Amino acid sequence: MCAALTEQAHPSLSRQAHHARPRMTQAATNHQPAADRLLESIAGAFDLPAPVDKVEPHGRGLINDTYRVSAGDRRYLLQRINARVFPDPPRIMANHQTLARHARSAPDPGVRIPMLLLTHRGAPWARDPAGGYWRMMEFIEDTLTLNELGDADQAREVGRLLGCFHTLIQSLPLDQLGIALPGFHDTPAYLDRFMANLPRVDGEPSDPLLAETIDCVLARRSLATRLADAHARGGIPTRVTHGDPKLDNILFDPAGQGIALIDLDTLQPGLVLHDIGDCLRSCCNRGGESAPGRVALDLTLAAPLLEGYASQTRAWLTRAEVDLIEAAIWLMPFELGLRFLTDHLEGDRYFKVSAPGQNLRKAAIQLALVRDIESQSAAIGALVEACFRG
Numbered sequence: 001m002c003a004a005l006t007e008q009a010h011p012s013l014s015r016q017a018h019h020a021r022p023r024m025t026q027a028a029t030n031h032q033p034a035a036d037r038l039l040e041s042i043a044g045a046f047d048l049p050a051p052v053d054k055v056e057p058h059g060r061g062l063i064n065d066t067y068r069v070s071a072g073d074r075r076y077l078l079q080r081i082n083a084r085v086f087p088d089p090p091r092i093m094a095n096h097q098t099l100a101r102h103a104r105s106a107p108d109p110g111v112r113i114p115m116l117l118l119t120h121r122g123a124p125w126a127r128d129p130a131g132g133y134w135r136m137m138e139f140i141e142d143t144l145t146l147n148e149l150g151d152a153d154q155a156r157e158v159g160r161l162l163g164c165f166h167t168l169i170q171s172l173p174l175d176q177l178g179i180a181l182p183g184f185h186d187t188p189a190y191l192d193r194f195m196a197n198l199p200r201v202d203g204e205p206s207d208p209l210l211a212e213t214i215d216c217v218l219a220r221r222s223l224a225t226r227l228a229d230a231h232a233r234g235g236i237p238t239r240v241t242h243g244d245p246k247l248d249n250i251l252f253d254p255a256g257q258g259i260a261l262i263d264l265d266t267l268q269p270g271l272v273l274h275d276i277g278d279c280l281r282s283c284c285n286r287g288g289e290s291a292p293g294r295v296a297l298d299l300t301l302a303a304p305l306l307e308g309y310a311s312q313t314r315a316w317l318t319r320a321e322v323d324l325i326e327a328a329i330w331l332m333p334f335e336l337g338l339r340f341l342t343d344h345l346e347g348d349r350y351f352k353v354s355a356p357g358q359n360l361r362k363a364a365i366q367l368a369l370v371r372d373i374e375s376q377s378a379a380i381g382a383l384v385e386a387c388f389r390g
Contacts (some may be wrong), residue, residue, distance in 0.1 A: 006021035089133035110164030112260035161258030163312025277328030337366030
């Protein structure tokens, strides 16, 4: 069973509008940059139990803009949903609320779901003058994220927490959730988009790294549809998935226990195999997702992660799903590398970059991980067998 976690009391949502107004004089407001005044105005739209004291940037997300809000003795997370990526922001908040209600009704959820706060008008989002959507969530205190896994115990906790999350949401009816991000993890569609962008490369690429990454994708494109084909045949089921269970989105308590799986923007029906493969891709590459260095799937971390995951999911994962775990471990770095490479060809429209060529370099790292996974295929297959059928 998943260990029960104590639910943090949620901030009062009573309608005390004056409590949420930032405490500042008119003179101070006049000297503030316009961007700061906008952030405090947006934060003040939510029904907080104390005045807003501070709004400051938080985290290093690639998609949404995130800020930490201090109000009295409590902290919250304020996020602007990237409408260029997510076509229906209210759907994201609706899915989040559905999951939160489902978790509250479960006797032993085993995973913490951050609560959304409401505005003074009772909505789970606020809008800025430009029409952008913003949400406010509780900040789960006394937790931390890891830049990398340090040992087998941490890896096992990651797997256990993801298994608890998947077990929780398997009892959530699919028809209660909408599609938050159409086409997400549709590897054949990503491949088609990449092929459509190849004409942007005029003849032989002058950049050796670009030529290498393109060749790597083209040599493996026939393998990219294995999960999609199995699903189309009815061989593996549609389930509720997280969509982005990377290490950055897992919160640990100071003792090292996995507490929460955050960043629920991509919560929607899909394939749990995508979640499993993406979690291993993110957590078990010692070289990291974007830093240079030796890129490899570390089986000393993959083994306990899969053991922890299997301990929570053996009872309901189908044999067909287990048989395709190895393919999912290969597919997810391939898919992400394909997406980084396509975004590079399109001019960095999706993933934020801090320097030209960053998405190309990230693509090369993911495709190097693909090649390493191929070299360890027999060992990975044996590991999956031992964890789920041993």
